[in-house]
Amino acid sequence: MIPARSGNIISTGSVCSYIGGGETHAYTCSKHAIVGLTKYAAVELGQFRIRVNCLSPYLLATPLANNFARLDHDGLENLANLNSNLKHVTLKAEDVANAALYLESDEGRHVSGHNLLIDGGFSIVYPSTCFSTQNKIENE
Template sequence: MSKHTVVGLMKNLCVELGQYGIRVNCISPGAVATPLLVNAIRMEKKVVVESLRASAALKGVMLTVEDVAEAALYLGSDEAKFVSGVNLVVDGGYSTTNSSFPAMVKSSMS
């Protein structure tokens, strides 16, 4: 399922379920060098990590699965009691830029 589909479903459910006090949000994470991603692009993890680091808009940190989990914990917490209909983008600003993977990743995926 595409992120666009998930965001659309979240928005619809937010409207429909809000009357029952049910909050609906979603998280759009950036790329994390998980085994699934590493295997999908058939590259060594070190190369994947360096490619993600090079293409990142936010320098000096890398997205981890723990970061995505923390976002989910926030949305499920009392601190987010009035947060509904939000697509929490956890990608270090990547989606706001027009960047792409470095050439070494593009050429290896051909």
């Protein structure tokens, strides 16, 4: 990318990269680190016309998330919809893919160093209701 003086790097974070207490400390720290690395790389690589951004989705019903939450696909989607501020819109993998396409496209040509939250407004309304280790301990 540097020799070509062009490129686009997109990393995947999580809504936990924006809020605290959404997950275990290790998971949350790793997602904050991804955002920090994204910002640093954007500064370092901008001189070569290389853009660096991060996508941070909220709860997405995937097999890994289903296993972690011990819920089936529909149960996880219902939980995500309950906590999302954007009602009657379920986050799908295609939504994350479309955000990546935007960042890769000419329309996103001036976006770099950004952490794009794909969370239906969750992070601005309900940060205290997410899955925290403390809530799990108190409920056991």
